[in-house]
Amino acid sequence: MRRDTSDAAVLEEPGRSRGLTDVFSHRHLLALIVRKEIQIRYRGSIFGWLWSYVKPLVQFLVFYVALGVFLALNKSIDFYAIYILAGITIVTFFNEAFSNGTRSLTDNAALIKKIYLPREMFPIASMLVALVNTVPQIIVVIAIALFFGWAPTILQVAALLLALLIVAMLATGLGMLFGAVNVTFRDAQSFVEIIVMCAVWASPVMYQWEMVASKVPEWLFALYRLNPLTPAVELFHYGIWFPLDPRGAQPLPNLWTYSAWALVIALLILVFGQFVFRRLEGRFAQDL
Template identity: 45%
Template sequence: MSTGGGGSARLPSRAEQAEGWRAPGQDAGWLNPLRERFLLRLLVRKELRVRYRGSALGMLWSYVKPAVQFIVFYIALGVFLQLNRDTPAYAVYLFSGIVVVNLFGEVFGNATRSITGNQALVSKIYLPSELFPWASMIVALVHFLPQLLVLLAGALLFGWLPSATSALAFGMGLVILVVFTMGLGMITAALNAAFRDVENFVDLIVMVATWLSPVLYRISMVEEVIGGTIWWWLYQLNPLTIVVELFHVAFWRYTPPAVQGVAADPSLAGPGEPFGLWWAGLLIAGLTFLLGTVLFERSKRRFAQEL
C-alpha cells in the first residue's frame, strides 16, 4: 500500500513482525516492562530528575523523611505511652514496620498518579502504558534502599545477626509487598485516569495504613481485643500485616545477643511460626496483581481520550 497522499500506512509483513516489527498500538501487554527495558530506564531517570529538580538535599530526603517519622512515633508511643518498656528493641521493631508502610505508600500513591502525571506523554505519543506504574515502583525501591541500610545498621547495634531465616523472611515480605502494591496501583491508575477522586481515596488509605498493621504496636495487643472473631482473621489476612510481621522476623524477632528474651516471649508466636500466613500473603498478592493487570490492559487504550 502507498504511504503518502492520504493512502493507508503500510503494515509490517509477517517476516518483519518476526524480526521484531510491530504495528502501531500493538505491544507485549504485561511483558512490556521486560521487553522495553531501555524506555523503562529513561522513565525512571526522568522521574528521579523531576522529583529532585531544584532540591538542595536531593536523595538525602530519603533519609530525612523516615528519620523524622521514626523520631515522632518513637517519642509519642515509645516514650510517652511507654511501649518501649513492653517491647524489647522497640526502635528496631518500629522502624521495621515504618519502612514497609513507606514503601507501600510510595508505590501505591505514585502508581496511582503515574498515568495522569504523565499526561503529555500518554496523550501525544505512543508508549506502552505499563511502563509508567513500573517506573514509579522502581523509583520507590530506589528510595527504599537508604531506609533499608539504616534499618540494617540499627538492627546490628541491637545484636542482630544475619541468617538464612532472616534473609528468607525479608525476601518473602518484599515480594509480597511489591506484587500486592503493584496490583493495587495498576487498578487505581486505570480508575484514576477516568475519575480523579480515586487518588484522594488512595491518600486516605495510605494515611491509615500505618494503623491497620502492627507497625506501632504489638500484634498480641490486637489479639487480646478482637482475638477469636472474624475481625481478627481479617486483620491477620491483611497483606500489610503479613509483610510487617515478616520484616519483624527478619530484623527484630531474632536478636538474642543484645536483647534477651525476645525469641522466648510467647506473645510473639503466631500461626505457622516463624513465617505466619506467608502463603496467604503470596496468594492475595498474586490475585491482586492478576486483577490489576487485566483491568489495566482493558483500560489503557482509553487513557488518551480520558486525559
C-alpha cells in the first residue's frame, strides 16, 4: 500500500518564524501588545492622554522664554522654539523606539519562555508605541506653527512623512539588532543609552547645519549628512519651520539626495537587524 507523504511538504520546524512577514500575519496580536503598552503608560493617571499634549506645550514655553528670550537665540534663529521642538520631536521618536526596542525582549522574558510567537513583534510593537506617543507632540508642534502662520506645501507635508518613515525603519532595525544582543550581553543596553544621549547632538536639533559645515572638512560634513537622523531632522525642519522662517534659510545641501541615502541606510540596517535577530533567536528562551 502506498504511503501518502503529501503532508511532509508543509511541515515546518517548531519555533521558527518567517521573520517580519510573520509579524504582519499576526496583526491582531501585534495590536493587542501595542494597546497593552499604551494602557500601561497611562495606568493610574487621572488626565491620561492629556499629558501627551501638555508636555510638548510646556517644552515650547520653556524653549521660547529660556532660550529664545533670555539667551536671545531668537535673534539668530527666527522662531527658535519651533525649530528646536520640531527637531526634538523626531529625535524623541527615535530614542524611545530604539531604547524600548532594545529592552523589549528582556522585558517580555516571561512571555517568550512560555509560548511561541514571532519575537520580532516586540521591537516592532515598541516602535509603534513610540509612534503613537509621538503623534500628540507632532499635533502640538503643528498647532503652534499654524498659530504663527504655517502654510505648508504638499512637498513639505511629504517631508514630514518621509522623516517618520526613515526613523521608524532605522529604530526598528537597531532595536532588533541590539535587542537580540541584549538578551545575552546586557551591556548592549548601556551602549544604547550612550547612543541615545548623543543622538540629539549628532544631528541639527540644538543648532543649525551651517555651524557644522563651517567648522569641519567637506568629507566629514558629508559623513555628518549620511547619518540618517540628520536628514530626518532637517526634513522635519523643512516641513514645519521653513514655511515660517522670514529670512529664507537654506535647507541642508542636497537634502533630498541625502534623504534617499538615509532611507537606503535605514532599510539596510533593518535587513541586517533582522538577519542578526534570526541568527540569535534560537537562544532567546535559554538565555532569558
